[in-house]
Amino acid sequence: xxxxxxxxGIAKRPPLGLALGGGVARGWAHIGAxxxxxxxxxxxxxxxxxxxxxxxxxxYLAGNLDVLEDWARSLNRRKMMGYMDLRLGGSGLMRGxxxxxxxxxxxxxxxxxxxDRKFATVSCDxxxxxxxxxxxxxxxxxxxxxxxxxxxxxxxKVDQRFMIDGALVNPVPVSTCRALGAHxxxxxxxxxxxxxxxxxxxxxxxxxxxxxxxxxxxxxATQSLNKLRPDRLLLKSMLGDVxxxxxxxxxxxxxxxxxxxxxxxxxxRLSGDPPDVFVAPRIxxxxxxxxxxxxxxxxxxxxxMQHEIxxxxxxxxxxxxxxxAAAPQDSKA
Numbered sequence: 001x002x003x004x005x006x007x008x009g010i011a012k013r014p015p016l017g018l019a020l021g022g023g024v025a026r027g028w029a030h031i032g033a034x035x036x037x038x039x040x041x042x043x044x045x046x047x048x049x050x051x052x053x054x055x056x057x058x059x060y061l062a063g064n065l066d067v068l069e070d071w072a073r074s075l076n077r078r079k080m081m082g083y084m085d086l087r088l089g090g091s092g093l094m095r096g097x098x099x100x101x102x103x104x105x106x107x108x109x110x111x112x113x114x115x116d117r118k119f120a121t122v123s124c125d126x127x128x129x130x131x132x133x134x135x136x137x138x139x140x141x142x143x144x145x146x147x148x149x150x151x152x153x154x155x156x157k158v159d160q161r162f163m164i165d166g167a168l169v170n171p172v173p174v175s176t177c178r179a180l181g182a183h184x185x186x187x188x189x190x191x192x193x194x195x196x197x198x199x200x201x202x203x204x205x206x207x208x209x210x211x212x213x214x215x216x217x218x219x220x221a222t223q224s225l226n227k228l229r230p231d232r233l234l235l236k237s238m239l240g241d242v243x244x245x246x247x248x249x250x251x252x253x254x255x256x257x258x259x260x261x262x263x264x265x266x267x268x269r270l271s272g273d274p275p276d277v278f279v280a281p282r283i284x285x286x287x288x289x290x291x292x293x294x295x296x297x298x299x300x301x302x303x304x305m306q307h308e309i310x311x312x313x314x315x316x317x318x319x320x321x322x323x324x325a326a327a328p329q330d331s332k333a
Contacts, residue, residue: 013316013319013320014183014184014319014320015045015046015181015182015183015184016042016043016044016045016046016182016183016184016185016186016316017044017045017046017047017048017174017177017178017180017181017182017184017185017186018034018037018044018046018047018048018057018177018185018186018188019047019048019049019053019172019173019174019176019177019185019186019187019188019275020047020048020049020050020053020054020056020057020173020188021050021051021053021167021171021172021173021187021188021189021190021191021262021266022050022051022052022053022146022147022165022166022167022171022172022190022262023051023052023053023167023171023189023190023191023262023283023288024051024052024149024258024288024289025052025286025287025288025289025290025291025293025297026052026190026191026283026286026288026297027051027052027053027055027056027190027297028056028072028291028293028294028297028298028301029188029190029281029283029297029298029300029301029304030052030053030056030057030188030190030301031056031065031068031069031072031294031297031298031301032281032297032298032299032300032301032302032303032304032305033188033279033281033301033302033304033305034056034060034065034305035065035298035301035302035305036301036302036303036305036306036309037186037305037309039306040306040309040312040313042309042312042313042316044117044186045117045118045181045182046117046118046119046177046180046181046182047060047061047117047118047119047120047177048119048120048121048122048133048173048176048177048180049119049120049121049122049146049173050121050122050146050166050167050170050171050172050173051122051146051147051149051165051166051167051171052147052190053146053173053188053190054121054122054142054143054146054147054166055068055103055143055146055147056068057119057121058107058115058119058121058139058142058143059106061115061116061117061119062106062107062110062115062139064106064107067106068106069294069298071102072291072294072298073294073295073298075291075292075294076292077292080291080292082098083098083099083102084098085097085098090154091154091155093151093152093153094152094153094154095153095154096144096148096153096154096156100140100144103139103140103143103144104140107138107139107140107143109138110138110139111136111137111138111139112134112135112136112137112138112139112142113136118135118180118181119135120133120134120135120173120176120180121133121134121142121143121145121146121166122134122146122166122169122170122173122176123142123145123146123148123156123158123163123164123165123166124163124164124165124166124168124169125161125162125163126155126161126162126163126164127161127162129169130169131166131169131170132145132161132163132166133176133179134146134158135180137158137159141156141158142158144156145158145163145164145166146163146165146166147165148163148164148165149164149165149167149258150164150165150168165258167258167261167262168261168265169265170265170269171189171191171262171265171266171269172187172188172189172266172269172270172275174187174269174270174273174274174275175269175273178273183319184276184277184315184316184319185275185276185277186275186276186277186279186308186312187270187275187277187278187279188279188280188281188301188304188305189266189270189278189279189280190281190283191259191262191263191266191280191284258288259288276315277308277311277312277315279304279305279308280304281297281300281301281303281304282300282304283297283300283301
């Protein structure tokens with residue numbers, strides 16, 4: 001690995017990438033994760049976002065993270081209903097124009113090229129099924145194309161192609177970061193504990209779990225197994241807990257299906273191209289449409305990333321101390 005050098009000859013650290021995964025409402029956890037990085041003085045050089053990860057990543061790079069956080073924390077059911085421009089007979093339940101107006105208000109005509117760091121949104125070409133990385137052009141269409149969930153939003157037309165949610169092809173875009181030049185990648189997955197952990201190494205305890213030590217071990221084990229049953233997860237994937245025996249509504253089925261698809265694709269892709277640091281906030285108990293739970297999601301994202309800061313700095317130190325003898329070898333290639 002060749003280390004770039006500054007004008008004074010001091011080796012610079014290798015480029016750091018941040019892959020922000022998809023997960024609908026759970027994406028508010030990305031805000032907390034980025035807050036922890038900022039607090040630690042860690043500045044990613046490259047950011048790739050899928051679906052809601054693209055929204056948060058763009059807001060961060062455009063200097064609108066505070067605005068997005070305030071907006072997310074202010075959401076309630078009434079406000080959420082106001083953003084849903086439902087329609088019949090279209091290619092999605094919602095046109096998505098009301099949300100687009102919010103994005104245009106804050107991003108305006110800003111282009112991806114205007115950002116001070118490399119950024120890409122991940123989307124999927126509806127006709128071919130190919131994964132598409134949008135790295136140029138207006139931010140708003142690129143972000144909308146990345147979160148255009150089939151059935152919920154209409155596909156977004158970009159460069160004569162109709163785009164849908166990138167979570168269908170690359171839920172946690174580690175590969176995108178590496179292709180853009182990242183030597184080290186931090187990945188934030190919003191579905192790491194949806195169907196059992198796939199790398200989470202920490203436990204977060206909130207006030208509502210304070211009496212867990214007094215509970216019966218057998219009862220706790222039974223509850224944990226029930227929480228991981230696919231049928232229970234499917235029912236609560238969008239709206240949180242749903243009473244057993246009730247038929248799931250269409251929205252629950254859609255979100256549950258997306259949850260399953262994202263989980264399986266994530267496992268496959270991350271096993272083939274694992275990140276250097278994997279961050280998976282414990283948010284599987286929160287429904288994918290529970291946008292009103294921003295406070296908890298941001299807190300859990302912050303604490304999950306904060307837990308990994310020592311590992312991140314350690315890996316950065318190791319990569320930053322690679323022997324300079326590697327440079328001549330690379331130059332001969």
